[in-house]
Amino acid sequence: MITKQISIFIENRHGRLAEVTDIIAKNGINIRALSVADTTSFGILRLIVDDPERLEGILRENRITASITSVLTVCIGDKPGALVDLLRKLEDIQIEYMYTYISADGGDACIILRVDRDEEAVHRLTAAGFRGPDKI
Amino acid sequence: MNFFQRDIETMPRKELEALQLARLRHLVDYVDRNVPFYHKRLAEAGVTADKIKTLSDIQYIPYTTKADIRDTYPFGLFAVDRKKIVRIHASSGTTGKPTVVGYTKQDLDTWSECVARLTMAAGASEDDIVQICFGYGLFTGALGLHYGLEKIGATVVPSSSGNTEKQIMLMKDFGTTALVSTPSYAYYISEVARDIGVDPRTLNVRLGLFGSEGCTPEMRQKIEEAWNLFATDNYGMSELMGPGVSGECRERCGMHFAEDHFLPEIINPETGEVLPRGEQGELVVTTLTKEGIPLLRYRTKDITRIHYDTCACGRTHARMDKPTGRSDDMLKIKGVNVFPSQIESVLIAIPQVGANYQIVLGTKNYMDTFEINIEVTDAALLDHYGELEKLQKLVHHKLQTVLGLDAKINLVQPRSLERFQGKARRVVDNRVK
Numbered sequence: 431m432i433t434k435q436i437s438i439f440i441e442n443r444h445g446r447l448a449e450v451t452d453i454i455a456k457n458g459i460n461i462r463a464l465s466v467a468d469t470t471s472f473g474i475l476r477l478i479v480d481d482p483e484r485l486e487g488i489l490r491e492n493r494i495t496a497s498i499t500s501v502l503t504v505c506i507g508d509k510p511g512a513l514v515d516l517l518r519k520l521e522d523i524q525i526e527y528m529y530t531y532i533s534a535d536g537g538d539a540c541i542i543l544r545v546d547r548d549e550e551a552v553h554r555l556t557a558a559g560f561r562g563p564d565k566i
Numbered sequence: 567m568n569f570f571q572r573d574i575e576t577m578p579r580k581e582l583e584a585l586q587l588a589r590l591r592h593l594v595d596y597v598d599r600n601v602p603f604y605h606k607r608l609a610e611a612g613v614t615a616d617k618i619k620t621l622s623d624i625q626y627i628p629y630t631t632k633a634d635i636r637d638t639y640p641f642g643l644f645a646v647d648r649k650k651i652v653r654i655h656a657s658s659g660t661t662g663k664p665t666v667v668g669y670t671k672q673d674l675d676t677w678s679e680c681v682a683r684l685t686m687a688a689g690a691s692e693d694d695i696v697q698i699c700f701g702y703g704l705f706t707g708a709l710g711l712h713y714g715l716e717k718i719g720a721t722v723v724p725s726s727s728g729n730t731e732k733q734i735m736l737m738k739d740f741g742t743t744a745l746v747s748t749p750s751y752a753y754y755i756s757e758v759a760r761d762i763g764v765d766p767r768t769l770n771v772r773l774g775l776f777g778s779e780g781c782t783p784e785m786r787q788k789i790e791e792a793w794n795l796f797a798t799d800n801y802g803m804s805e806l807m808g809p810g811v812s813g814e815c816r817e818r819c820g821m822h823f824a825e826d827h828f829l830p831e832i833i834n835p836e837t838g839e840v841l842p843r844g845e846q847g848e849l850v851v852t853t854l855t856k857e858g859i860p861l862l863r864y865r866t867k868d869i870t871r872i873h874y875d876t877c878a879c880g881r882t883h884a885r886m887d888k889p890t891g892r893s894d895d896m897l898k899i900k901g902v903n904v905f906p907s908q909i910e911s912v913l914i915a916i917p918q919v920g921a922n923y924q925i926v927l928g929t930k931n932y933m934d935t936f937e938i939n940i941e942v943t944d945a946a947l948l949d950h951y952g953e954l955e956k957l958q959k960l961v962h963h964k965l966q967t968v969l970g971l972d973a974k975i976n977l978v979q980p981r982s983l984e985r986f987q988g989k990a991r992r993v994v995d996n997r998v999k
Contacts, residue, residue, distance in 0.1 A: 437945075437948040437949065438948070439942045439947075439948055439977075439979065439980075440979075441977070441978050441979045443979075446979070467951065471976050471977065472942075472954065472976075472977045472978075474948055474951065474954075490761065491761070493761060493980055493981045494979070494980070495942050495943055495944070495945050495948065495979070495980050496945060496948070497945035497946065497948045497949065499949055528950065544949075
């Protein structure tokens, strides 16, 4: 249920996102999920990839500032109301989430959450019947 | 404490000043006879060697400026026949023609002697392996340090600038103990070293001989921490000779002039009047012993202060503070006078800001715009947007409170700012003049 996420600083400049994703593609790393948020002058690109440690090394060689953090991945059914069930549950167990995005894979949707207390969240969500994806 | 020429470097001031006076009188006569430009200048001012009775009589001699050297391009100010010139250097002419200087054999000897003094004062010796990471060529920095360091018997590695990863390999393999470079390149090398998995602190480099661009105390501290070395500054300019005009001793309380070769003064850059000892103003230097291209009262444009008391190291030669800036570099932003070094002092004190920043000035609606680009190097900032925004606000606030300047802060990709392996380009002025 816990996976590694890579966050990359992206300057809001023409072609910058393409440059970064090009580096990832050329190294044969597959992007499983992605979120880009931006302000007027910069953005943070958050990625779930198949080999985060290797990507971190590649980014460092290319002098791109990046950090690895742990995030929660939770499967929910691809149907109305599935997301709200999860968010309500987090509220119940008093886990704060900072941001979330979605990766849809086959029949299920997978929610990626950055929460304040990973282990406790896993423990309590599992107890409530939630599960993580087999593979991301 | 090591001296290259102890007798000269610790000469009582009275004797030193008598020597300077004798040399000044000789110089005035020498340029009067050998340089038509000076013959004319001195005649217009009514100055002859006989009229120089004390050192303060120098005030009757007109100043020489960079424009004078340019106007006589290339060899107009040379005082000897071209056959006696054994070396030519030129300073980077950012606008138009470069300023050209020529050296006789004697000049090259004096030059290496001056550099030998400052490198020993900084703590270098024959035990050192010194890597010179200045670009070789017309620029005086590299060859100046090169010959001076050879003179003290150090092992010189003329690796020049560029190819930073190779520089690091040489440092590691040769066991380099001292580094000659600009402060910004020294810092850059340490960043690249870390990128390729080498901790600069584990290398042998224990002494930095930095020059050719200014360095704030905060930047120096960052470099010292990055490398675990002792950083010293030295000062010079090609018009006067190159490096060797002045340099720091281990006390680091100012850069000692080689006062038997260079006579310094401080003037008010606006009015041209000589300021009393101890005041801050523009540095003016007379080359007392140069044969190739001697200069009378050369206006350096560097703003500094001179101290005449004897240093704890025993040297009696006067010391200059690090220049706070060049009278040319002073920026007037939205009506506020500020040196780029003052902005650097503010930025470098903020830990999340890389030592690399750029000041960008522009014009919008007839008004100055003032922006600062800062490289985001701290990955910890990426967890949360709030952190990046907090940093922007913090930088803005510091500049506002310390300098009274209202800046727009842009966060940019690391290593995206224009960087030179020589001097860093810190200010981009796109204002409509």
